[in-house]
Amino acid sequence: MLSVENLSVDFHLRRGMFTPPRTLSAVRNVSFTIAPGQTYGLVGESGSGKSTIGRAILRLAPVTAGTIRFDGEDIAAAGLHTPLRYRRDVQAIFQDPMSSLNPRQTVGETIAQAIRRHRPMDAAACSREVARIIDSVGLAAYHAQRRPHELSGGQRQRVAIARALAVRPRLIICDEPVSALDLSTQAQVINLLVELQHEFGLSYLFIAHNLDVVRHVSHRIGVLYLGRLVETGPAAEVHDAPRHPYTRMLVASTLVADPELQARRSRARRLQLRGELPSPLAPPPGCAFHTRCRWAQESCRQHMPELEACGDSQAACIRLAEIDDEELIA
Structure with missing residues (x-):
């Protein structure tokens, strides 16, 4: 539809007094x-x-x-x-x-x-x-x-x-x-x-x-x-079963009623996330998430990844095949 x-x-x-x-x-x-x-x-x-x-x-x-x-x-x-x-x-x-x-x-x-x-x-x-x-x-x-x-x-x-x-x-x-x-x-x-x-x-x-x-x-x-x-x-x-590191961060950021699962999510979020959200006016080159991603490498800073099939889903990450499935958070 x-x-x-x-x-x-x-x-x-628009142009400001001190900005183009x-x-x-x-x-x-x-x-x-x-x-x-x-x-x-x-x-x-x-x-x-x-x-x-x-x-x-x-x-x-x-x-x-x-x-x-x-x-x-x-x-x-x-x-x-x-x-x-x-x-x-x-x-x-x-x-x-x-x-x-x-x-x-x-x-x-x-x-x-x-x-x-x-x-x-x-x-x-x-x-x-x-x-x-x-x-x-x-x-x-x-x-x-x-x-x-x-x-x-x-x-x-x-x-x-x-x-x-x-x-x-x-x-x-x-x-x-x-x-x-x-x-x-x-x-x-x-x-x-x-x-x-x-x-x-x-x-x-x-x-x-x-x-x-x-x-x-x-x-x-x-x-x-x-x-x-x-x-x-x-x-x-x-x-x-999130594949992209950013999706995993979003899952880890949500609150759940299970204390054990919530502790795992909080621990995983501390391990996975770093840095601050970049300015949309000046996005970083390559994969925009590389400034906050623990799995980022030099190729992530140089190339913008395209969506690739991963099961029934698609994810835009150069290192999809290298990220350990055991680190997924239910």
Whole structure:
């Protein structure tokens, strides 16, 4: 349904008083596909380019190179005017619902506005549809009369999901939809998204920095580092048997309830990670991760590795065959 091919997004920064004009390469040569009813998870640290990819698909960020095809049509070549059918079929759930919901409108007015824009119907039918959608996301009928500031964080995120569902989309871009919520609310919202996917046949692009969360909702996962895909493959394989050193670092960074496993992960993270995240304005030559990788050698500093098949996954690392499988962290 969605095919992203060799996508690159650059931002041209204006000249400052003491600095020349610069170019920030936020996304570099990224490719992936999303099938109907499937979820593709994008995971990486802050600044890796995850949200920029989502914004490019939503036509909110410029596409420097590459194509974004939806049902075979190149949306990136549509010019300034995005087709209305694409805006209906592709919706978004943002990290902070307070900044994406109109504080002057009630929940019912917010959902009704989306319905009237894309699915014209009479007032009575619109009211019934609003009530049905509110119920489908687990909110009570009286929430339709509330405004965003009268709701909790989890309830506001459910309203954001309801607004996206109101136009009957086919693909939803979930940009860090649970990172601002507490753990118990995170689980409720994630389970709701999975249930809605099964009920309505939705596809998701799920963006997050927590690999465990992405593993729970995704069919396939892509791992981003400084704008490049360094590993991609089936969710279970990428999470349970990570190949790229950066993916292993992400696994080691997540918290688990098992004390013994958590101790192993903490110990492995101290052994694997070194250095700080480089500036996206001046990425290091060769493999961008070599400044933090314990397995880096001189060839890593000179050559940019391409994605290579490794089982059902692909990873961009020159030393894949040399890294001991016993160092994998479940």
